[in-house]
Amino acid sequence: MNSQLENNFKYHTPIEGQTEKYNKIREKAKELAYLIDKICPNSREKALANTKLEEVSMWANASIARN
Template identity: 75%
Template sequence: GQPEKYTAIREKAKELAYLIEETCPNSREKSVAITNLETAVMWANASIARN
């Protein structure tokens, strides 16, 4: 279970991070998008760990 779930979330987040990197111009908004993606991964992993 858990390791596979962490890996799946990380891989999908990486896909989205690359898409953001490729399509968004460098800006504060892009930085915030990446930061929020990192936050989403952290909370998703916390959910797996705690439940």
């Protein structure tokens, strides 16, 4: 059994303090998303920036959940 794979593909019930950390990350990501939406022209690049920002938020929260 590979413990890293087991950890990466299981549900991680939030423990005390994690939910607040998740929310802080989401709020900052949302703040940047609004800035991007406001000052960047609609384009493929803007769409990619938003996609990457979503990825950043998800991976940052995964780091909290998994570790």
